[in-house]
Amino acid sequence: MISSPPGAYRHSNDQWGSFKRLSANLPEGSLVVLDRKVAKLHPTVLTALKARRPHAVLQLTGGERAKSFEALEQVLSAGLTLPRSGTLVAMGGGTIGDVSTMAAHLLKRGVRLVQVPTTLLAAVDSSLGGKGAVDVTVRGRVVKNPVGVFHYAEETWLCPELFASLSDTQRREGALEAWKMVASLDAELFQAYTRRAPALERLVKDARRLKESVCAQDPYEQQGLRRVLNFGHTFGHVLESVSHFKLSHGDAVGLGMLCALDVGRALGVTPPNVAERVEAALQKGPGVLGRERTAQLLGRAALKDIQVLLAADKKTGAGGELRMVLLTDIGVAEIRDVTAPQWRALWPAWTQGVRP
Ligand SMILES: NC(=O)c1ccc[n+]([C@@H]2O[C@H](COP(=O)([O-])OP(=O)(O)OC[C@H]3O[C@@H](n4cnc5c(N)ncnc54)[C@H](O)[C@@H]3O)[C@@H](O)[C@H]2O)c1
Ligand SMILES: [Zn+2]
Incomplete structure (x- = not known):
């Protein structure tokens, strides 16, 4: 039987629970892209991640600038030695999710993606539906999402305690x-x-x-x-x-x-x-x-x-x-x-x- 490649369409597979509980099932050696602010506001996240012996935890500053080719390159560099069977975890708002989805699609022609939306916007919208993109500047103005991919997440973890720090x-x-x-x-x-x-x-x-x-x-x-x-x-x-x-x-x-x-x-x-x-x-x-x-x-x-x-x-x-x-x-x-x-x-x- 031929199984579908990582990132191919699948129904959303939502897991609700605390990050500590859900991350206990994370495969060792995963690449984690983590919103820097989330790391600071929720210090137990890093502890839980480190317990899973990740390939790397790359902290990025959330915000539209994260959807740039520079940030994408940072994620790709961090994931260069990730095996094809590896997993990329995108943990942050929609901007971290979008750039990580691009990276998951490109690394080794596609690795598994787990979304951990930490903003309400990412939870209700951007972490679902397979889309990832970066922005491009045209005549000095940033054009949103003209370059992107479809790469569906294998799982999405919804951890209510992470939303507590939202304004x-x-x-x-x-x-x-x-x-x-x-x-x-x-x-x-x-x-x-x-x-x-x-x-x-x-x-x-x-x-x-x-x-x-x-x-x-x-x-x-x-x-x-x-x-x-x-x-x-x-x-x-x-x-x-x-x-x-x-x-x-x-x-x-x-x-x-x-x-x-x-x-x-x-x-x-x-x-x-x-x-x-x-x-x-x-x-x-x-x-x-x-x-x-x-x-x-x-x-x-x-x-x-x-x-x-x-x-x-x-x-x-x-x-x-x-x-x-x-x-x-x-x-x-x-x-x-x-x-x-x-x-x-x-x-x-x-x-x-x-x-x-
Ligand atoms: N892929 C899609 O289908 C899709 C759909 C809708 C929107 N989007 C994209 O999503 C982006 C917007 O997402 P967003 O609003 O999440 O933006 P964002 O990623 O910039 O996050 C907003 C801010 O919230 C901070 N933050 C994240 N988690 C937090 C937490 N738990 N507590 C406190 N602060 C936290 C971030 O550091 C950032 O400063 C846009 O680029 C948009 O184009 C994509
Ligand atoms: Zn939108």
Whole structure:
């Protein structure tokens, strides 16, 4: 029997428990890429890892800079003598997860990957679905994720004690990505969440189930089905980039969802009451930032730079139109082409921080 190679698609295999308990099963000689801040905030992690006699524990500073070719090279160098049967553990937020996924795919043409998400955003989103990427700078602006791979994790360890050190802001960022999935994929859950905000573990489990259900239908994004997961990301990535990554990914996606609701309404795709309900829920639930933040950031940028960013963000069609995820109802998302004049008509309102 031929078994599937490391990194090939598999259902997510989630293990919940303390890091100490879960790491007791880590194969000896694994390469661990660990967020430096996590190592500092949770000193018992290093003790538990060392007990498994790792190949190396490479500490990286989490943040968008970790998604660079330099950081990737550091991980690859640390893993050069890892055997093909070896395991790479990615322990940190989405940035550590993304660069480590790239490295796991490249080392020995693919080694086993274990994800240990330590931010809420990584737990609800980035540690699932097999994607890893690094950023590239184009004309002085960082373009997110144009170079990447699919390499599915063998296991994901979800250790609630690691989330205890997250700030309210970090929780908001993760919650926004989770609400993104709920608002665009599951009307019933959206209703339930608006009645009563979920506890953190519930939110993680629900978001992972929703994302998994989409990825399972289109593991390598060949049919376009996974594009629905990009709700809020078209303008979200633009905002992230023009802020020079001072605005976090989750917060950017939150504001990007408001832009997508505006575009949907302007095109007659998103019914006005749907847009209103989702915007209100994003404010009351995870606490999306105010529109003045969008105005502040877009106000600083030239329209032609925005166009370069949108074009480089791999979401444009052949004619330069944007392929945007728009809501046709709560829990129902569709991909629609949006022409430049259509979204540019919203620019005055966006740069004034008002709802168009
Ligand atoms: N691969 C995917 O499918 C996918 C999906 C969504 C997002 N992403 C990517 O994920 C990245 C964002 O992830 P993120 O928000 O986790 O960012 P991040 O990795 O930069 O982490 C945010 C901050 O939290 C710190 N941190 C990590 N764990 C902590 C803990 N337990 N306690 C306190 N602080 C902690 C980090 O050091 C960092 O300063 C973006 O680059 C985005 O593009 C990827
Ligand atoms: Zn995202």
